Amino acid sequence: MESNNQTTITEFLILGLTDDPELQILIFNLFFSLYLVTVIGNLLIILAVNCDSHLHSPMYFFLYNLSFTDISTSTTTVPKMLVNIQTQNHSITYTGCLAQACFAIIFAGVENSLLAVMAYDRYMDIYHPLKYAIIMNPSLCVLLALSSLLISIVDALLHTLMLLQLSFCTDLEIPHFFCKLVQVIKLSCSDTLINNILVYLLAIIYFGVLLCGTIFSYIRIVSSVLMIPSVEGRYKAFSTCGFYLSMVSLFYGTGFGLYLSSAVTDSSTKTILASMMYTVIPPMLNPFIYSLRNKDMKGVLRNLVVRVSFYNI
Template sequence: MEPTNQTSVAEFLLLELTEDPALQPLIFSLFLSMYLVTILGNLLIILAVRSDSHLHTPMYFFLSNLSFNDICMGTTTIPKMLVSIQTQDQRITYTGCLSQACFVLIFGGLENLLLAVMAYDRYVAICHPLRYTAIMNPRLCVLLLLLCLLLSIVHGLLHTLMVLQLSFCTDLEIPDFFCELSQVIKLACSDTFINNILVYLASIIFFGVPLSGIILSYSQIVSSLLRIPSVGGRYKTFSTCGSHLSVVSLFYGTGFGVYLSSAVTDSTIKNVVASMMYIVVPQMMNPFIYSLRNREMKGALRHLISGMPPL
């Protein structure tokens, strides 16, 4: 029977990760552990920055907001999946699905923009150290954060409002563990040309432009470092960028992995694994990267957890 067109949709069906009852407790425990680690790790970063006056700088201001964004990103997707595993109910309401897709777009876009702003902060700190305090003043930091948030909200709402104009068929199975925008658009029976154009434009704007800014910032940083005569001086200066560069590599590396995976394979399981690597893993690993590679952060965390003075 041909699927019939309907403009009023009650619910979608998300992918069931496994049909084997024996594996469901394992998958539930795995994702619950990853979610708890994400929440705890990023919360510790936020508390460490707030509690240590030495970390009240632009770099750590943006880092604490990045950690908060990571908590929100994980909370948008993982709890719903855990509930679905426990209740054996993969349904998600039409409103819930579009809301989830909207928040994923907002927090994903905000992550991109924050990483670009943090790269600019490192560029100013290394290339214009004498003017760093004057340029990266508190007012500018707050304005940059609000601008990133505004652009991300507009991005998410624009796509969501455009999806609201679509009509859907009765076959409403989403081959992923969360409502991903492109997968929702594929289920529409009406013309999706405008929606697809917006997706491509948004990918260029919210991936290409921030990534170009990051590459430009680090090219200027490398150029400035090459003018430092001593190898030790170069290493000490560049070490302040190590954590941020690792986070950028992880985020964009997994993002490109998701894109390539969806382009070269039709395997649903592989697509789900790729989505998990992009939606879950970077947000979980960011606190470890900053706490292990950053001496100031290690000292603040040591002070926060044990009560001992920072290093």
């Protein structure tokens, strides 16, 4: 097959989930609603943390960053998919496709890092309560958040720079709803061995290490909570970190679901649906998981809604 030089590539085609017009209308309405809920829900968390001084603590600082990351994750993929459905134009520029793949990696990496950092924060709070305020000082919190972003950017840039070295064939159709790194690599006519090795190597090193750290933190948390003599103390400790466990389970559960779906089936439709679950659902549910399990957050959000309603009247 004749290959084109990568500099001549002007656009890719994102095929999406279906060509059926009726199903496309249903998908558009569904994901437009999910996107609005994601943005509004996470913005409320951000506003609540900003507006109430009682929420200016490490736990809420990391939640603030997680909410911003969730908005960014959804914004990287969903709006372009909605525009493609609305205009019936599935094209995306070469530069736009690489940028979308890059930002998708960045925000997935940041979310993964923040979940590990939040697990460490809960571990320090429960395992070393007397030293918690000293250890988790504002400087360390900012450093951990910036480190999460920096490492994710380096990871994404490595993949993107390797993509720039590839040449692509005449078949430029991406069987997905966004420019996913692995799908773009599959379209190349070049030798992609190094790209694939890099994908799996960095995933094992980066995501694997953070996952192990997260699991270790929660094992220590659970063991520490079980040693608390009073039932009330154990309940309070579990309720404090319960939402973190919910978010971690949701993030990694959908992630492993995507991996297994890709490994055991050749159906592109099932793989796309699994990717949608991984990309869209966790950012939408995270603010609800937290706000419904935290009395302080529920109180602040309630006051915020009342103030906004009163202002509009």
